[in-house]
Amino acid sequence: MKNRVSLKDIANKVGVSIALVSYVLNGKEKEKRVGEEVVKRIKEAAKELNYQPNQIARSLRGGSTKTIGLIVTDIANPFFGQLARIIEDEAVKNGYTVIFGSCDEDIFKSERLIETFLYRQVDGFIIAPAEGTNNQIAALIEKKLPVVLIDRYFPEIKASSVCLNNFQATFEATNHLIKQGYKHIKMVAYKTSLNHMQERIRGYVEALILHNLNSEIYIIEILRKSLKKETEDLIEKEIKKMENIDALIFATNSLTLSGLYSINRLGIKVPEELGIVGFDGNEAFDFFYAPLSFVEQPLPAIGRKAVNVLLDLINGQSDIVHYNLEHFLNIRNSS
Amino acid sequence: MKNRVSLKDIANKVGVSIALVSYVLNGKEKEKRVGEEVVKRIKEAAKELNYQPNQIARSLRGGSTKTIGLIVTDIANPFFGQLARIIEDEAVKNGYTVIFGSCDEDIFKSERLIETFLYRQVDGFIIAPAEGTNNQIAALIEKKLPVVLIDRYFPEIKASSVCLNNFQATFEATNHLIKQGYKHIKMVAYKTSLNHMQERIRGYVEALILHNLNSEIYIIEILRKSLKKETEDLIEKEIKKMENIDALIFATNSLTLSGLYSINRLGIKVPEELGIVGFDGNEAFDFFYAPLSFVEQPLPAIGRKAVNVLLDLINGQSDIVHYNLEHFLNIRNSS
DNA sequence: TTACTTTGCTTAATCGTTTAATTATTGAAT
DNA sequence: ATTCAATAATTAAACGATTAAGCAAAGTAA
Missing domain, CATH: 1.10.260 (434 Repressor (Amino-terminal Domain))
Structure with missing residues (x-):
C-alpha cells in the first residue's frame, strides 16, 4: 500500500x-x-x-511549485550538460527542483515543452531559445511568467538574459589569429538568425575589417538540421575549395568537433598550414595533435547568474536585466 | 496578473x-x-x-504526477548526459516529464534528492545508485514505489535493473588484448564495492586466469573522491612504477580520459609500447593520436528499457526484472 | 394515466495543505 | 458582577480538477 x-x-x-x-x-x-x-x-x-x-497539495494551495523549467537544445551536448549541472546545483541550493527538456532547435518541440512546463506550473523558465521561438517567449513574458534566456536572446523581446559577450569573444579570437600572422581567416558558423550566432559572426567580421581584410571575410554556413556526417563533408569540401585559406575560427563546440574530423581527414597540418580557434571547450580539444586554442565560456558564472536572475523575477523583481559575461581566450598550440 | x-x-x-x-x-x-x-x-x-x-490539481486528485525522478552521478558527465537525453525522449513519448538530480556518488546528496522527489510525488524513480545507498533504495522498494536501477544494482535488493553485462564487456576486451599479444595487462578501476565495477574487474580477472596469467592481475584503484589531477598523477606514477606493463584497460570513460592525459605526459607510444582499451566512448577517444579501442555501451537500449520497465512498474506490473545488455567492442588503433 | 427510460445537467465529495475566521475557556481588571 | 484580553483550540474555505451520485424534464410504453 x-x-x-x-x-x-x-x-x-x-x-x-x-x-x-x-x-x-x-x-x-x-x-x-x-x-x-x-x-x-x-x-x-x-x-x-x-x-x-505533500508538495503537490502545497503547490496547489500556495500557487508556487518551487520548480524551474529548463529548456536547452540538447542535454546530451556537453555544453548544455555542464550548464544544466550548474543550474541544478544553484537551484537546489535555493530549494528549487529542475525539470528539463531538450528542444533540438525545433520550434514545435520547444512549444510542446513550454506547454508541458506550464501545465506543471513551474515557477519560472530558463531557456536557451531556438530560432523562431520569439513569439513563444513573448507569450510567456506577456503572461508575466518569470523567464531568463541563456546563451542567446531576442533583442526585441523584453526578457532578461544571461549570455556570453559573443561579439567580444570572436573579435578577440580573430585578432589573435591576425596577430599570429594568419591572413586568410574564415569562419564556420551555423546558419541562423539567432543573436548569439550573429554576434559571433560580427566579431569575426569587425576584426577583419579593422585590419583592412574585408575581402577575406567568408563564412562557411552550416544548416542546423545537418547530420554530423554532412557537416564534416561540407567543411571538408569548403576547405579544399579555397586555395589560400590559412586559419579557421569555429562558432560552437559541435562545429569545432566536426571541423577537427574534417581536418584530420584532409591531413592538413595545424598550426602551420591552418590556424584554428575552437569554441566552448571540449576534452577532445586537448587530444587533437595540436591542442586547440579556444574561446572558453564562463559556464559557472552563466549558470549561477541565470538562476539568481530568475529567482529575483520569481520574487517579484520586475526589472529586465541583460548580462553579457566575458570569455576567456585559451591559447594553445593550434594557432 | x-x-x-x-x-x-x-x-x-x-x-x-x-x-x-x-x-x-x-x-x-x-x-x-x-x-x-x-x-x-x-x-x-x-x-x-x-x-x-492545471497538472498540479490533476495530480492531487488523481494521485499520479506523470513525473519520473532521475538520479544520476553527474548530468555533466557525457555518459549520463546522453543517457538522460534518451530517457527524456522516451518519457516524453509516454506523456511523462523528467526531474533530475546529480548525487556525485554521495550518500547524503542521494538521500536529499530521493526525499525531494518523494515530496514531489514522482510516479517512479530511475536511479544510478551511489555506493552505500542500499538502504535508501530498499526503503523505496519497501514503500512499493516503482524503481529502476541503471548502470549498477544491488544484488541483495529486489529492485528491477537495466545494466550492461559488465563482466562480458571487460572479459572480451581483455581477451582481445591477449589475442593482440599483450602479456602484461593491467586495469584502472574505481575503488568501490558497486556491482558494476566489481563485475568489470571480474571480467578482466577471469580473462587473465583463463589464459594462465594469474600473476599479471593488477588493478590500479582510484578513489571516487579523487580530483582529476590526482587521478592522472596516480595513474602516471603507477605506470612508471611497473617495468613490464604493456596494456591498460580502463573501467569508465572518466578513467580512460584521465589515463590518456597521463599517457600523453609520459610520452608512451600507443599501441606499440602500451595497448589501450577504453570504456563508454567519448569524442576525445577519436582524437587521441591512436584512436582508441573501447567498450561501447548500448545507451539508447539502456535508456529506453529503463523507462519502459519503469512504466510497467507504475502500471501495476510487479515482477522484478534484470536486464544485462550486451556491449559492443569497438576495435581501433590503440590495441 | 401511470410507470419507467433516456437525456442532460448539477451537486458535492475528494485529494492534502494553508490560513482567515470563529469559538470556547480561563484569567485579570474594573 | 461585568468586561476585556489572552490563550488554545476548531471550522471551513480555498487551490483546480475528477467523478460518483442525484435530479429534473422529456419521451416512451403499457
Whole structure:
C-alpha cells in the first residue's frame, strides 16, 4: 500500500485538528499560540509516522511549485550538460527542483515543452531559445511568467538574459589569429538568425575589417538540421575549395568537433598550414595533435547568474536585466 | 496578473457547471451524454480563453504526477548526459516529464534528492545508485514505489535493473588484448564495492586466469573522491612504477580520459609500447593520436528499457526484472 | 394515466495543505 | 458582577480538477 501519511493521520493520532498540526509542523506554534504539550505530541507523531509533506497539495494551495523549467537544445551536448549541472546545483541550493527538456532547435518541440512546463506550473523558465521561438517567449513574458534566456536572446523581446559577450569573444579570437600572422581567416558558423550566432559572426567580421581584410571575410554556413556526417563533408569540401585559406575560427563546440574530423581527414597540418580557434571547450580539444586554442565560456558564472536572475523575477523583481559575461581566450598550440 | 484559466472560468462563461466542462474537455461527452450544442460552446470557450489544465490539481486528485525522478552521478558527465537525453525522449513519448538530480556518488546528496522527489510525488524513480545507498533504495522498494536501477544494482535488493553485462564487456576486451599479444595487462578501476565495477574487474580477472596469467592481475584503484589531477598523477606514477606493463584497460570513460592525459605526459607510444582499451566512448577517444579501442555501451537500449520497465512498474506490473545488455567492442588503433 | 427510460445537467465529495475566521475557556481588571 | 484580553483550540474555505451520485424534464410504453 502507498502509506502516504497526511496531516489528517497525525491529527487523528494526536486527537487534534488538522490546522493545529499544520501550524506546528510549519513552525508557527508561537505565532498561533499552540500549547506546549500538544506541540510536543504532534512533533512526536510526525516523526513516528515519518510524515512527509505533500508538495503537490502545497503547490496547489500556495500557487508556487518551487520548480524551474529548463529548456536547452540538447542535454546530451556537453555544453548544455555542464550548464544544466550548474543550474541544478544553484537551484537546489535555493530549494528549487529542475525539470528539463531538450528542444533540438525545433520550434514545435520547444512549444510542446513550454506547454508541458506550464501545465506543471513551474515557477519560472530558463531557456536557451531556438530560432523562431520569439513569439513563444513573448507569450510567456506577456503572461508575466518569470523567464531568463541563456546563451542567446531576442533583442526585441523584453526578457532578461544571461549570455556570453559573443561579439567580444570572436573579435578577440580573430585578432589573435591576425596577430599570429594568419591572413586568410574564415569562419564556420551555423546558419541562423539567432543573436548569439550573429554576434559571433560580427566579431569575426569587425576584426577583419579593422585590419583592412574585408575581402577575406567568408563564412562557411552550416544548416542546423545537418547530420554530423554532412557537416564534416561540407567543411571538408569548403576547405579544399579555397586555395589560400590559412586559419579557421569555429562558432560552437559541435562545429569545432566536426571541423577537427574534417581536418584530420584532409591531413592538413595545424598550426602551420591552418590556424584554428575552437569554441566552448571540449576534452577532445586537448587530444587533437595540436591542442586547440579556444574561446572558453564562463559556464559557472552563466549558470549561477541565470538562476539568481530568475529567482529575483520569481520574487517579484520586475526589472529586465541583460548580462553579457566575458570569455576567456585559451591559447594553445593550434594557432 | 497570472491569467490562469480554470474550468470554473469556462463554466462561468458558458453558463454550465464545472463538471460538464471537465467531461467535455476530457472527451467524455459521449459517455456522459452532454448536449451537442453545449459541447461546442464549451470547446470554443476553452480555446478562446486558451485553457490549460492545471497538472498540479490533476495530480492531487488523481494521485499520479506523470513525473519520473532521475538520479544520476553527474548530468555533466557525457555518459549520463546522453543517457538522460534518451530517457527524456522516451518519457516524453509516454506523456511523462523528467526531474533530475546529480548525487556525485554521495550518500547524503542521494538521500536529499530521493526525499525531494518523494515530496514531489514522482510516479517512479530511475536511479544510478551511489555506493552505500542500499538502504535508501530498499526503503523505496519497501514503500512499493516503482524503481529502476541503471548502470549498477544491488544484488541483495529486489529492485528491477537495466545494466550492461559488465563482466562480458571487460572479459572480451581483455581477451582481445591477449589475442593482440599483450602479456602484461593491467586495469584502472574505481575503488568501490558497486556491482558494476566489481563485475568489470571480474571480467578482466577471469580473462587473465583463463589464459594462465594469474600473476599479471593488477588493478590500479582510484578513489571516487579523487580530483582529476590526482587521478592522472596516480595513474602516471603507477605506470612508471611497473617495468613490464604493456596494456591498460580502463573501467569508465572518466578513467580512460584521465589515463590518456597521463599517457600523453609520459610520452608512451600507443599501441606499440602500451595497448589501450577504453570504456563508454567519448569524442576525445577519436582524437587521441591512436584512436582508441573501447567498450561501447548500448545507451539508447539502456535508456529506453529503463523507462519502459519503469512504466510497467507504475502500471501495476510487479515482477522484478534484470536486464544485462550486451556491449559492443569497438576495435581501433590503440590495441 | 401511470410507470419507467433516456437525456442532460448539477451537486458535492475528494485529494492534502494553508490560513482567515470563529469559538470556547480561563484569567485579570474594573 | 461585568468586561476585556489572552490563550488554545476548531471550522471551513480555498487551490483546480475528477467523478460518483442525484435530479429534473422529456419521451416512451403499457
